[in-house]
Amino acid sequence: MIIDARGVHYRELNERIREAVVGGARELKLTNVVGQRYIGDGLRGDVRIEIDGVAGNDLGAFMDGPTIVVNGNAQDHVANTMNDGKIVVRGDAGDVLGYGMRGGKLFIKGDVGYRIGIHMKSYLSKVPVLVIGGCARDFFGEYMAGGIIVLLGLNSNGRGLVGNYLGTGMHGGTIYLRSCPESYQLGKEVAALDLDDSDCEILSNLVEEFARDLDMDASEILNANFTKIAPVSTRPYGKLYAY
Amino acid sequence: MYTLLQPDFRIKRDEERCIRCGVCVRQCAFDVHSVDTDDGSIRSDESKCVACQRCETLCPTRALTLEENYHVANENYNWTGGVLKNIWKQAETGGVLLTGMGNPRPYRIYWDHLVLNASQVTNPSIDPLREPMELRTYLGSKPDSVEVVKENGSLKLKTKLAPQLRLDAPFLFSAMSLGAIGYNVQEAMARAATEMGIYWNTGEGGLHKDLYKYGKNTIVQVASGRFGVYKDYLDAAAAVEIKIGQGAKPGIGGHLPGEKVGDLVSMTRMIPAGTDALSPAPHHDIYSIEDLSQLIYSLKEATEYTKPVSVKIAAVHNVAAIASGIVRAGADIVAIDGIRGGTGAAPTMIRDNVGIPIELAIAAVDQRLRDEGIRNRASILAAGGFRSSADIIKAIALGADAVYLGTAALVAMGCHVCQKCYTGKCNWGIATQDPYLERRLNPDIAAERLSNLIHAWSHEIMEMLGGMGINAIESLRGNRLHLRGVGLSKTELDILGVRHAGAS
Incomplete structure (x- = not known):
């Protein structure tokens, strides 16, 4: 089923998407998307949505199951508090991706902005995953409480892979960087570590899936030195107070 | 480091009333009360007391009384006992003071300076016991x-x-x-x-x-x-x-x-x-x-x-x-x-x-x-x-x-x-x-x-x-x-x- 989004307000567009999913659609294609917000917001169901154009803010917010593929760029707040499902962006994406994410996967082929993966969390088998092909800016993984983020920095052309305040306030989860950050870039609550065997297995599985979805070469991506960023304490502010 | 802090509260136990039932011991999660293994009497470590009054309320013989412990003799308007204690607490721990509940400080409570009107003579008051009163x-x-549109007369x-x-x-x-x-x-x-x-x-x-x-x-x-x-x-x-x-x-x-x-x-x-x-x-x-x-x-x-x-x-x-x-x-x-x-x-x-x-x-x-x-x-x-x-x-x-x-x-x-x-x-x-x-x-x-x-x-x-x-x-x-x-x-x-x- 194809929905032409040209000139359609987000509210109507999302109503039509919900109607189509309730009506049993398994494959949806949205064409001419020009920044309409909230696509797939709170959506459930076994449906794959392909978007031609630029997906607007809050793509897949609160989403719980569907798969979304964006043939283009996405704006801010992709996968905000997403619970389950998968979002693949073939271009770049903006700020605050995967905020409070609880499950599912978010793959971005290109670069991303600031405040990525803030307060991602996990519980038992629910582990959200964020893989970014390009570079990211400051406050990456801030307050992270769980989940996995992989930052590959492909085609970084000598630019830094990531900005400052990396993992500030982080108290759970893992970040894998395809480089070694300078110590001044790290938040006070994290340490840069070497990968062990289980890290390597997790990483290679994720990179292979990422490469498959985005038609890239996994072995080439994996042929580099990675660093693991992990919290030094699950209670970073436990000693802040006078009881 | 020894502490400069004195207990905030004083617990008075009326030994004539106390039947050593141990309710106070069991009820206090702060471990204020304990049984003296020598003579079976109950002791209270006031330094741990927060004055939640659980022991006082549940004591079956009303043997316990809590009082504020006015121990700071030099307390003055600026350097109150509370201020001194806060400084001592922080000097001993280096931590941020933490608390619960709402602000206890004497900022003006405007509710206590606002009064309500009532009807007298010129307009009748309404008795809610007899007449409908809507709080919805x-x-x-x-x-x-x-x-609003009219459809079929309604x-x-x-x-x-x-x-x-x-x-x-x-x-x-x-x-x-x-x-x-x-x-x-x-x-x-x-x-x-x-x-x-x-x-x-x-x-x-x-x-x-x-x-x-x-x-x-x-x-x-x-x-x-x-x-x-x-x-x-x-x-x-x-x-x-x-x-x-x-x-x-x-x-x-x-x-x-x-x-x-x-x-x-x-x-x-x-x-x-x-x-x-x-x-x-x-x-x-x-x-x-x-x-x-x-x-x-x-x-x-x-x-x-x-x-x-x-x-x-x-x-x-x-x-x-x-x-x-x-x-x-x-x-x-x-x-x-x-x-x-x-x-x-x-x-x-x-x-x-x-x-x-x-x-x-x-x-x-x-x-x-x-x-x-x-x-x-x-x-x-x-x-x-x-x-x-x-x-x-x-x-x-x-x-x-x-x-x-x-x-x-x-x-x-x-x-x-x-x-x-x-x-x-x-x-x-x-x-x-x-x-x-x-x-x-x-x-x-x-x-x-x-x-x-x-x-x-x-x-x-x-x-x-x-x-x-x-x-x-x-x-x-x-x-x-x-x-x-x-x-x-x-x-x-x-x-x-x-x-x-x-x-x-």
């Missing part, structure tokens, strides 16, 4: 105008109304999270709210599956930590509240200490047990009114525009302008929490020094929204230390649509305001996740106590309304002519929009 309140956005509303919360009385139980308080307390509030036709608020710690059945009377919160927020949670609720700020700690986030993150809290918040549950100070997706609007509409989209969305902020200096922005951002309800609002944990200096009194905030926000012609677009919910039905009716006359009750609800269930919620050792079984302590709060009894309080306050409000010759709370809302100030300056009266007593 609807929270949500109201249209600028309504269009009138029908043509205007499509925004979703509303229907309250049988203008109260709600404040947001208090599972984590800050125990499961039984939430269950008691949920049941009382359901019985009384009002609402309770989950706070930001998610909603336990067993409480989903009270969803029709539940407001769920979405805060910066996004704990427990997903589709089922949003679907279960009657309304969704975005928590930006809290009166007890404006401008800062929340740290639920790892001690309070047990299996239950771990499950509802989706974080591993024993880790700190950190709510960052800002929502990192909200740096402007436009960003706020985006979250409001992403929640409306997720709930398909079927539920009102509230935005809760702390009352701060610019509260009126901020509230205006919140209404323009699309919120259906603006919840404002004043400087006396309570908390499960906050840095003492923040709780005691940041924010403004709720009375001034209500008046300022109501007036600003009226001046801008947008008052109808959102309801105003006031919070922050409401102590009685009189405070509440005055808040409504000032312009609030309804009020949140937090501390008052906890007190109704047994809280003695010892301000030690952050320790997780609440002997009354309220602000704790310890199963042994939690069992002390029986949800049946606590729900009944809450329902009784709502019933009593509702009736008192009806009596006061009737006295003013008003038979519906709606007619009092924002009707400041029914208030007069006593002992207030011109500036205060101007902000409150109230005349001084004696002025006609």
